[in-house]
Amino acid sequence: MARHDVPGDRPAEQPPDAGQDRRExxxxxxxxxxxxxxxxxxTVRAIAERAxxxxxxxxxxxxxxxxxxxxxxxxxxxxxxxxxxxxxLLDEVADTDSADDPAADGTCPGGPGSxxxxxxxxxxxxxxxxxxxxxVFRSAMEHPEASxxxxxxxxxxxxxxLARRIPAPDPELRAALVASLLVGLVTGRxxxxxxxxxxxxxxxxxxxxxxxxxxxLLGRLGGSPPPGRPxx
Amino acid sequence: MARHDVPGDRPAEQPPDAGQDRRExxxxxxxxxxxxxxxxxxTVRAIAERAxxxxxxxxxxxxxxxxxxxxxxxxxxxxxxxxxxxxxLLDEVADTDSADDPAADGTCPGGPGSxxxxxxxxxxxxxxxxxxxxxVFRSAMEHPEASxxxxxxxxxxxxxxLARRIPAPDPELRAALVASLLVGLVTGRxxxxxxxxxxxxxxxxxxxxxxxxxxxLLGRLGGSPPPGRPxx
DNA sequence: ACTTCTGTTCAACGGATGTTGAGGATCCAG
DNA sequence: CTGGATCCTCAACATCCGTTGAACAGAAGT
Numbered sequence: 001m002a003r004h005d006v007p008g009d010r011p012a013e014q015p016p017d018a019g020q021d022r023r024e025x026x027x028x029x030x031x032x033x034x035x036x037x038x039x040x041x042x043t044v045r046a047i048a049e050r051a052x053x054x055x056x057x058x059x060x061x062x063x064x065x066x067x068x069x070x071x072x073x074x075x076x077x078x079x080x081x082x083x084x085x086x087x088x089l090l091d092e093v094a095d096t097d098s099a100d101d102p103a104a105d106g107t108c109p110g111g112p113g114s115x116x117x118x119x120x121x122x123x124x125x126x127x128x129x130x131x132x133x134x135x136v137f138r139s140a141m142e143h144p145e146a147s148x149x150x151x152x153x154x155x156x157x158x159x160x161x162l163a164r165r166i167p168a169p170d171p172e173l174r175a176a177l178v179a180s181l182l183v184g185l186v187t188g189r190x191x192x193x194x195x196x197x198x199x200x201x202x203x204x205x206x207x208x209x210x211x212x213x214x215x216x217l218l219g220r221l222g223g224s225p226p227p228g229r230p231x232x
Numbered sequence: 233m234a235r236h237d238v239p240g241d242r243p244a245e246q247p248p249d250a251g252q253d254r255r256e257x258x259x260x261x262x263x264x265x266x267x268x269x270x271x272x273x274x275t276v277r278a279i280a281e282r283a284x285x286x287x288x289x290x291x292x293x294x295x296x297x298x299x300x301x302x303x304x305x306x307x308x309x310x311x312x313x314x315x316x317x318x319x320x321l322l323d324e325v326a327d328t329d330s331a332d333d334p335a336a337d338g339t340c341p342g343g344p345g346s347x348x349x350x351x352x353x354x355x356x357x358x359x360x361x362x363x364x365x366x367x368v369f370r371s372a373m374e375h376p377e378a379s380x381x382x383x384x385x386x387x388x389x390x391x392x393x394l395a396r397r398i399p400a401p402d403p404e405l406r407a408a409l410v411a412s413l414l415v416g417l418v419t420g421r422x423x424x425x426x427x428x429x430x431x432x433x434x435x436x437x438x439x440x441x442x443x444x445x446x447x448x449l450l451g452r453l454g455g456s457p458p459p460g461r462p463x464x
Numbered sequence: 465a466c467t468t469c470t471g472t473t474c475a476a477c478g479g480a481t482g483t484t485g486a487g488g489a490t491c492c493a494g
Numbered sequence: 495c496t497g498g499a500t501c502c503t504c505a506a507c508a509t510c511c512g513t514t515g516a517a518c519a520g521a522a523g524t
Contacts, residue, residue, distance in 0.1 A: 022501080038374050040272040044482060054503050059483065061501095140424055141370050142270050147424055155426060176420065176429045177440065184416025188408060192372055192379055194387060197408045207454045208409065212444050222439050254471080276512060286473050291513060293471090 023061045025051045035131035039143045076132040077153045113213025118206045177216040255293045257283045267363040271375045308364040309385040345445025350438045409448040
């Protein structure tokens with residue numbers, strides 16, 4: 001019997017070149033195809049063909065199509081993989097002492113929001129990483145498991161730790177705001193590219209969106225007149 | 233032969249109660265299912281069953297599954313349907329004379345961006361309209377035709393007219409910025425709901441996002457966000 | 465009454481899909 | 495040499511898919 005196990009026990013006792021290379025080949029093919037055509041648009045046979053392998057081997061290694069998908073999603077959605085510089089960014093967010101008016105100082109060219117933005121976008125710019133991210137992103141709109149996993153990781157492992165460090169009122173709200181800003185940006189730049197957003201330089205994008213991200217994290221929410229919600 | 237015509241010639245000469253009610257019933261069932269399960273996740277048989285009709289009748293009226301989908305998409309993506317108050321909003325955008333510093337006047341509780349936001353969100357809040365919007369939104373990430381149509385309508389009929397009226401530099405860029413803001417907001421509130429964004433009152437959302445939308449439309453890009461210093 | 469047209473159903477087709485069971489190849493232990 | 499274990503292929507399975515052709519009911523025109 002092969003190991004179709006989702007759990008994290010990786011014995012890694014057998015020689016790494018024996019069999020596991022084909023399994024990895026299948027996974028990579030699956031990432032590519034899931035990213036392009038979504039869950040239902042990708043067939044087990046297509047994955048096998050792209051990996052140069054018999055369809056039955058996919059079942060042998062993963063047990064089911066659903067399990068291939070699960071594996072790909074979970075692999076991608078590990079926070080360390082998704083945003084390796086997260087701990088450093090968290091510290092930067094917490095280090096910002098001018099909580100109420102971060103821009104009045106005039107000395108910060110890019111606040112923590114800008115740096116968070118740049119971190120994510122850098123991952124997306126990498127042609128090797130983008131397919132994996134696209135899998136999660138696209139299928140979060142199609143596949144229930146992907147949707148839930150997306151919520152769990154995005155919320156629990158990224159936004160919540162971020163929110164806890166924000167030295168400003170309503171941290172969860174601020175985290176959600178930045179998240180939605182990022183989702184919109186990524187969608188318009190990589191998923192359904194619209195110009196001129198898709199063609200701009202990374203630095204230009206960060207320069208444009210950064211101030212909004214910074215303000216969402218540390219600024220005074222609600223703009224000029226506080227509509228109904230007393231911030232603090 | 234039935235009329236599987238996509239083109240806009242609507243003779244509407246035959247009695248409206250003859251046969252056309254079943255056709256409409258099928259379309260409504262399709263909207264609901266496409267919204268929930270996407271294009272590939274929805275089968276002709278499922279549409280037929282939900283409409284209480286034989287699968288062959290779907291083919292008779294629409295010719296193909298692809299055509300059912302096209303019809304649904306095009307029906308939803310008509311600008312008048314999508315945002316009926318667009319002309320009024322365009323005038324409001326153009327009427328803002330304080331191009332450089334819209335917030336300094338202190339008399340506008342919500343700028344044109346806020347009103348644009350409110351217009352879209354109001355459509356999304358309507359439980360009867362939301363499925364249609366979800367169809368377009370979800371399948372723009374899955375189906376090539378939906379993606380292209382989304383780009384055409386969103387870009388050509390909404391953003392471009394909007395951009396032309398903006399009394400500020402880089403109008404296309406500003407339109408794209410607002411679009412991405414809206415996409416992120418809608419995604420986090422309706423498509424993959426995340427808290428506290430999904431549970432907030434409409435007014436609260438407009439109060440939070442409005443200033444950013446206003447600044448994207450009329451503010452000084454790349455500089456300080458709305459509550460910051462006046463850009464002089 | 466006879467035909468014609470439209471709306472509708474029924475039963476079926478060919479093809480694609482996820483999955484499986486039997487078995488081949490290779491290697492290592494007894 | 496035997497026997498199990500691991501990796502892998504082949505051929506097939508049952509099911510579901512979109513689509514089609516034949517046929518039927520009813521209204522309308524002749």
